[in-house]
Each structure stands twice: as structure tokens, then as C-alpha cells.
Amino acid sequence: MTSARSEWLDTALSYPQTSMTVWAPSMSAMYGDRAAVVDGDRVLSYRELDEKSAQFAGALSAAGVVEHDVVLMHLGNCADFHVAYYGALRVGAAVTLVNPLQPQPGLRRQIEETGAVAAVTQSQQFDTLLGASADTAIRLIAVVSDDSVEAGAVDTMQFDTVQFDELLARHSTEFEPAQVSGDDVAHIAYTGGTTGISKGVRVLHRNVVGNVTQMCGWRAGYQTVVNDGLVSLEKIEGLDIAGVVPGEGATIVVSPLFHAHALINTSFLLACGLTQVLAGRFDPARMLELIETHHASYITGSPAMWHALATHPDVATRDLSTVRVVSSGAAPIDHVTLEALGVAFPNATIAEGYGLTEGTCVVTAMPLVRGLGYRIGSVGLPVFDTQIEIRPQGDTTATVGPNERGELWIRGPQVTDGYLGHPEITAEQYVDGWLATGDIAYRDDDGYLFIADRAKDMLIYKGYNVYPRELEEILVTHPSVSTAAVVGRDVGATGQEPVAFVVPLAGADVDEDELMAYVAERVLPYKKIRDVVVLDALPTSAAGKILKTDLRAQLA
Numbered sequence: 001m002t003s004a005r006s007e008w009l010d011t012a013l014s015y016p017q018t019s020m021t022v023w024a025p026s027m028s029a030m031y032g033d034r035a036a037v038v039d040g041d042r043v044l045s046y047r048e049l050d051e052k053s054a055q056f057a058g059a060l061s062a063a064g065v066v067e068h069d070v071v072l073m074h075l076g077n078c079a080d081f082h083v084a085y086y087g088a089l090r091v092g093a094a095v096t097l098v099n100p101l102q103p104q105p106g107l108r109r110q111i112e113e114t115g116a117v118a119a120v121t122q123s124q125q126f127d128t129l130l131g132a133s134a135d136t137a138i139r140l141i142a143v144v145s146d147d148s149v150e151a152g153a154v155d156t157m158q159f160d161t162v163q164f165d166e167l168l169a170r171h172s173t174e175f176e177p178a179q180v181s182g183d184d185v186a187h188i189a190y191t192g193g194t195t196g197i198s199k200g201v202r203v204l205h206r207n208v209v210g211n212v213t214q215m216c217g218w219r220a221g222y223q224t225v226v227n228d229g230l231v232s233l234e235k236i237e238g239l240d241i242a243g244v245v246p247g248e249g250a251t252i253v254v255s256p257l258f259h260a261h262a263l264i265n266t267s268f269l270l271a272c273g274l275t276q277v278l279a280g281r282f283d284p285a286r287m288l289e290l291i292e293t294h295h296a297s298y299i300t301g302s303p304a305m306w307h308a309l310a311t312h313p314d315v316a317t318r319d320l321s322t323v324r325v326v327s328s329g330a331a332p333i334d335h336v337t338l339e340a341l342g343v344a345f346p347n348a349t350i351a352e353g354y355g356l357t358e359g360t361c362v363v364t365a366m367p368l369v370r371g372l373g374y375r376i377g378s379v380g381l382p383v384f385d386t387q388i389e390i391r392p393q394g395d396t397t398a399t400v401g402p403n404e405r406g407e408l409w410i411r412g413p414q415v416t417d418g419y420l421g422h423p424e425i426t427a428e429q430y431v432d433g434w435l436a437t438g439d440i441a442y443r444d445d446d447g448y449l450f451i452a453d454r455a456k457d458m459l460i461y462k463g464y465n466v467y468p469r470e471l472e473e474i475l476v477t478h479p480s481v482s483t484a485a486v487v488g489r490d491v492g493a494t495g496q497e498p499v500a501f502v503v504p505l506a507g508a509d510v511d512e513d514e515l516m517a518y519v520a521e522r523v524l525p526y527k528k529i530r531d532v533v534v535l536d537a538l539p540t541s542a543a544g545k546i547l548k549t550d551l552r553a554q555l556a
Contacts (some may be wrong), residue, residue: 004132005495006269006336007139008439009381009447011155011217011235011236011238011239011384011386012384012385013213013214013217013223013385014152014166014223015158015181015209015210015213015224015413016209016213016224016225016226016231017226018182018191018229018231019045019177019180019181019182019184019186019205019206019209019210020089020091020205020208020209020267021089021091021092021177021178021179021205021397022091022139022177022230022231022383022495023086023089023231023267023270023271023520024049024050024054024086024090024202025050025054025088025230025424026230026231026232026271026486027046027049027050027271027273028046028047028049028051029230029232030046030232030233030247030271030273031042031046031247031273032045032046032047032335033046033047033368033505034046034247034273035509036048036270036275036276036511037049037079037082037251037275037276037278038275038276038277038278038294039078039278040278040280041081041410042079044079044082044083046270048443049082049083049086049170050349051173052083052087052168052173053082053086053175054087054171054172054173054174054175055087055088055091055167055168055169055171055172055173055175055526056084056087056088056090056142056168056171057087057088057175057178057194058171058172059140059142059167059168059171059175060086060087060093060118060140061169062170062171063118063139063140063160064117064139065093065117065118065140066079066091066092066093066178066200067091067092067178068092068093068094068180068183068184068185068433069092069093069094069117069118069371070093070094070096070114070115070116070117070188071084071093071094071095071096071097071116071117071118071119071370072095072110072111072114072116072118072119072120072138073085073088073095073096073097073098073119073120073258074098074100074107074119074120074121074122074125074129075120075121075144075257076100076122076256076258077253077256077257077278077280078122078144078278079278079498079543080120080144080164080340082256082257082266082276083256084120084142084164084421085263086299086483088118088120089186089360090175090177090178090182090418091175091178092177092178092179092180092238093116093118094184094185094187094188095186095187095188095189096110096114096116096187096188096189096190096200097187097253097257097258097259097263098110098258098387099256099258100121100122100124100125100139100258101125102128102408103128104128104131104132104521105132105158106198107132107367108126108131108132108133108136109137109396109471110190111132111133111137111138112136112143113200113420113421114188114200116136116137116138117136117137117138117139117140118138118139118140118141119133119140119141120141120142120143120144120164121142121143121144122143122144123142123143123144123145123147124146125150126143126145129141129496130159131528133159133317134158136251137157137407138158138159139159139160140159140160140162141160141162142163142164142167143161143162143163143164144164145179146166146527147163147168148163148164149161149163149216149553150420152402153374156225156354157177159330161188161205164429164512171378175227180203180205181205182204182206182209183204183205183206183546184204185202185203185204185205185417186203186204186205186207187201187203187208187263188200188201188202188203188420189201189203189260189357190230190357191357191358194467197198198420199512200419200420200421201358201417201418201419201420201423202402202417202418202419202420203223203357203360203414203417204258204414204416204417206413206418207360207386207413207414207415207416208264208267208360208391209224209370210360210412210414210415211264211268211359211360211362212267212268212271212411213296213412213413214226214383214384214385214412215264215265215268215362215363215383215384216268216271216272216355217236217239217384217436218362218365218367218368218383218384219241219243219244219268219272219298219325219327219351219365219368220241220243220244220245220246220272221236221239221240221241221243222234222235222236222272222459223234223235223236223248224271226247226467231271231551233246233271233272239305239369240303240370241368241370242324242349242367242368242369242370243298243324243325243349243368243525244269244272244274244297244298244299244324244325246272246273246388247272247273248273248296249274249275249296249297249322249324250274250277250294250295250296250298251265251269251274251275251276251295251297251298251299251300252277252287252291252296253276253278253279254279254282254287254299254305255301255302255305255544256283257485259269259416260355260357260360260361261300261302261329261355262300263361264361265300265327265361269298272364273296274297275294276449277290277294277296278324279319280370282305282308283314284308284309284312284314285312285314287309287315288309288312288315288318288320289318291320291322291323292316292318292319292320293459295322296322296323297322297324297325298323298324298327299322299323299325299331300326300328300329300546301327301328301335302328302329302544302545303328303333303337303544304326304483304540304544304546305544306326306333306337306340306341306540307334307337307340307483308339308481309341309344310337310343310344311340311487314342315343320344320347321346321347321419323345323347324347324349324350325348325349325351325368325541326345326349326350326351327351327352327353327541328341328350328351328352328353328479329352329353329354329362329364333352333374334379334472334473335473335477336476336477337476338350338352338376339477343421349374350366350370350374351365351366351380352365352366352378352379352380353365353366353379353380353516354379354380354449354451355435357416358415358416358429358435358437359410359412359414359415359416359435359437360414360415360416361412361414361500362392362414363382363383363386363389363410363412363437363525364379364380364381364382364383364386364449365379365380365381366378366379366381367381367384371472373445375448377450378444378448378449378450379449379450379451380448380449381447381448381449381546382410382412382449383412385412385413386410386412386413386414386437387410387411388408388409388410388411388412388443388449389408389409389410389434390405390406390407390408390409390442391406391407392406392407392442393406393407393487395442396409396436397429397550398404400442402442402443402444402445403428403442403443403444403445404442404444405440405441405442405452405465405467406440406441407436407437407438407439407440407441407505408437408439408440408441408449408451409434409435409436409437410434410435410437411433411434411435413484415430415433416433416435417433418430438454438456439451439452439453439454440453440454440458440467451469452467452469452470453467453468453469453470457487457548458470459488459496459497459498460495460496461488461491461494461495461526461527462494462495462500462508462526463494463496466488466496466498466526467485468485468488468498469484470523470525470527471484471486471498471500471519471529472484472485472500474518474519475500475502475515475519476520476522477528477553478515479508480504480505480508480509480510480511481502481503481504481505481508481510481515482502482503482504482505482506482508483502483503483538484501484502484536484538485501485546485548486498486499486500486501486502486529487499487501487548487550487551487552487555488552489530489531489555496531497530497531498527498528498530499516499529499530499532499533500515500516500519500529500530500533501532501533501535501538501551501554502515502532502533502534502535503534503538504534509516510532510544512531512532512534513531515528515529516528516530516531516532522529533554538551539551
């Protein structure tokens with residue numbers, strides 16, 4: 001253990017007794033007229049974000065929205081997402097986030113489960129929201145649109161439907177933040193649903209403030225503090241971090257803001273004064289252009305995105321020297337992509353991390369402190385004030401030793417309050433302050449964490465445990481394979497045999513038999529790939545996670 005690592009792990013933070021209701025005015029006080037959000041030609045300063053969020057809070061209050069009500073965020077990435085998000089929190093409401101492409105039945109289920117009373121949407125998905133909201137508790141729908149809006153054939157007596165900017169214009173640019181406690185719900189965040197039915201997670205204000213505080217310390221070396229009711233930053237002495245410099249640089253936002261990974265990163269980076277440049281639909285050439293144009297210093301995304309970006313030919317012609325941190329989350333990153341990123345961004349630290357909705361967002365991350373070496377394949381160390389244990393599957397009373405696999409359990413200020421409407425599942429996964437993540441992991445001798453697989457993704461073949469992640473790492477080293485995913489196919493009493501879904505590199509042909517032989521040469525016999533399916537693209541969620549449920553359904 002190096003002294004730098006000891007000093008890093010010995011650091012403990014204090015967590016301000018405040019809520020996310022004060023976030024917008026706090027950021028305005030720190031950064032004023034600095035650009036907060038760039039959305040195409042639209043630029044929103046920190047002061048304007050504060051003022052517009054106050055207007056939206058006033059609009060919600062006038063509509064009868066009070067503390068502990070729920071506001072539905074039915075938006076893609078846009079500047080008004082930030083306005084609505086911080087405005088809803090400011091009035092004391094909880095926000096529930098939803099993919100705007102969610103079909104009407106799933107959208108209605110979320111509205112009913114959360115009891116949402118107001119919603120913000122966009123014109124392109126307005127009709128879907130109207131249909132899903134009929135005969136629910138929703139009474140106000142604000143539509144981000146350049147045109148006035150009408151409720152059409154839906155009973156207009158139920159809804160007050162209004163264009164978002166028109167709604168803001170009716171209200172003052174000042175609004176006193178509501179008085180809610182850290183134990184009140186800030187988000188009802190739905191899980192990705194990659195292994196089953198999506199569930200609403202109760203994320204408390206203290207969880208969000210806590211996780212943002214952890215990231216400000218971990219990525220920038222600053223502590224959040226409260227002065228006169230507002231949050232500000234203070235330098236943590238003794239940490240030499242090659243990361244975010246508050247009040248400088250920008251980040252390019254591609255990941256959907258309705259997902260915890262992007263949302264918590266946004267609040268952390270805005271708290272540090274980085275300009276959020278919204279990139280729209282991911283296009284590697286466009287993103288590389290934005291990085292160069294806006295002198296981006298911090299970029300975050302998923303492995304599928306990084307693979308496309310790092311291997312794009314424009315990498316050789318763009319000036320990417322301003323990038324200091326490349327942060328990867330949402331899913332494990334393969335080492336081939338990791339190495340390509342190092343070449344594409346020579347001045348950046350590649351910082352893989354791990355998190356989950358039930359842990360607000362970030363649980364572990366690669367440190368940015370100088371003097372620590374990178375651990376290939378590791379998702380780093382537990383962020384400040386976070387404990388992790390690796391416990392044998394099926395036995396919550398014991399822990400395993402270094403380099404032994406088991407289920408990952410976590411405890412810290414970011415561990416959320418459980419599942420909405422699922423007390424039995426909550427009791428199973430949230431035990432004495434600890435959260436069972438459902439992920440198979442191990443720690444090396446120095447405490448660095450490695451994610452082996454999802455517990456639900458692990459296969460048992462002839463009595464042996466087979467971890468798809470290990471096989472996927474091998475598959476992507478083949479010269480004809482771009483990306484890969486492995487799932488199990490039922491074979492009766494034998495268990496499940498591994499089947500690979502692969503996407504070829506551009507211009508390459510995959511020989512299925514040769515590829516199976518390639519893997520077989522590198523694994524124990526019971527781990528061999530038994531079949532290969534070639535696809536044009538792997539199915540992924542909006543957050544970049546591979547939808548293995550879809551692949552299993554294809555096998556079935």
C-alpha cells in the first residue's frame with residue numbers, strides 16, 4: 001500500500017445538513033454569469049438557471065404542488081430538463097425520471113405507482129403522455145415546445161396544459177427553497193430493468209447530496225459546505241488530484257439525464273462549475289468536434305460509446321489535449337477499449353467506476369490522486385466514507401478473502417431508502433444499513449474492486465460457475481470482433497451453456513467455428529462458447545447497458 005493511497009483512503013468528508021432544494025441558487029452564487037448549459041445555439045448561465053428554476057418552482061406552487069408531491073420528468077436531454085429538475089426540487093417535490101420513449105403502458109404504470117401530480121414533457125412525446133395520464137393524479141402538463149399546446153381529444157378538464165416558456169413567464173425569478181429534510185425523497189429513480197421488471201428506488205435528499213459531495217471530493221478534491229443556507233466548495237488539504245478544476249472547463253453530455261449516471265454527474269459537475277454541453281444523439285464525429293470546440297476537460301459515458309469514439313478516424317485530426325478525465329460507467333469496460341481511450345486522450349486519466357441506482361449512482365471509482373497506478377480491469381476503490389464487503393453467495397453472515405468471488409455488499413451515505421411499493425424485496429436487499437448489489441465481485445490484495453458479473457447473469461454449467469464477463473473480455477480481443485455479449489442457454493439438467501452474440505468490426509467477417517475455437521484455447525473446458533450469433537448491433541438501454549433479457553428472448 002503506497003502512502004498516497006493510505007492518505008486517500010484515510011480522508012473522511014463531512015456531509016452538509018441540507019437538501020437539493022438549494023442547489024440552483026447555490027450554483028448561481030458561486031458561478032454567476034458563467035455558462036452552465038449549452039444546448040445547440042442556446043446558452044443558459046448559472047444565474048439564468050437559478051432564475052428559471054425559481055419560475056418553475058413558482059408555477060408548480062401556483063398549481064398546488066407541495067412538498068412530497070411527485071413531478072414526472074418526461075424529457076430527453078435539453079436545457080429545460082435542468083430548469084424543470086432543479087425547479088421541482090426547489091418546491092420540495094420529488095422527481096421521477098422516465099425515458100421519453102417509454103411506451104404508453106409502462107409510462108402509465110410509473111405515473112400510477114408514483115402518484116405524480118405534474119409532468120414536464122416535449123412536443124414529440126406529448127400525445128403519449130396525454131394518453132398515459134388520463135384518469136391519474138396528474139393535473140399540470142408543461143410542454144417544452146416552440147408552439148402553444150392543446151390537450152386534443154383528451155378531457156381538457158383534467159389537465160392544465162401549457163407551453164413551458166409561457167408557464168415560466170407568469171412567475172417571479174425569485175422563489176424561496178422549500179423546507180424539506182435530508183430524509184425526504186428527492187428522486188423516485190427506476191432501475192434499468194435489464195434483468196427483470198423495473199422498480200422505483202426511493203432516493204433521499206441526503207443520498208443525492210451525499211453522493212455529489214463524495215464526487216466533489218473524489219474527482220476535484222473539494223468539500224461541500226453550507227454558508228448562510230447555500231452550498232459552496234472548500235479545498236481539501238493534502239489531496240493532490242489530477243482531476244476537475246472548479247470553475248474551469250466543460251463536459252460533453254451524451255448519456256440520458258433521466259438515468260442516474262448522467263443526472264448525478266451533472267449535479268456534481270455543475271457544482272464544480274463545468275459547462276454542460278448537450279450533444280444530442282450520440283455521433284462520434286460530432287462529439288469529437290464538441291470536445292475540441294468547447295475545450296472539454298471531463299467527459300463521461302458508457303463502454304459502448306467509448307469504443308465508437310476511441311476508434312473513430314477523426315481522433316487523429318482533432319485536438320483532444322484539454323481532456324483531463326475520461327470517466328466510464330453504466331457497465332464494465334473491456335480492456336481493448338480502455339487501451340484505445342488512452343491513445344485517443346493522451347493527457348487524460350481514464351477512470352473507470354462502478355455504481356447502481358440503489359446506490360444513488362457512484363460506489364467505487366478509480367482515484368485521480370497522483371502517485372497511484374492504474375489497475376487494468378478494476379473499477380477502483382470505494383469512494384469516501386463507503387464500505388464494501390464481498391460475501392459468499394447465499395451466506396450474508398460471512399465474508400471472503402482477497403481474490404475470492406462473492407456477492408458485493410455496500411454501505412455508505414449514498415445507499416438509498418429501498419423500493420417503492422416492494423417491501424419484501426427491500427427487506428431482502430437492504431439489511432442493517434447494507435445493500436446487496438446482486439453483482440459478483442472480488443477485491444485484490446490492495447483492496448481494488450473488480451466486477452466479475454451480475455449474479456443473475458452468472459451461468460452454472462455441469463455444476464461449475466461460468467462468468468459471462470470473462471468470456472466477453474476474450475471475445476473482444478479477436479481481430480474480427482467489435483463488441484460481444486454472452487448469455488446462457490438452458491440445456492436441461494446440465495444447466496446453462498454459454499452462447500456468444502457478437503458484432504463484427506467494420507469490413508470484417510466472423511467465422512463462428514473459428515471464434516469458438518479461439519475462446520476454447522483460452523478457457524477451461526466447461527467455459528467454452530457453445531454457439532455464436534452474429535448481429536449488426538447489440539441491443540442496449542438508453543444508459544448504454546446491454547439488454548441481455550432481449551438476447552435471452554432471442555435464444556428462446
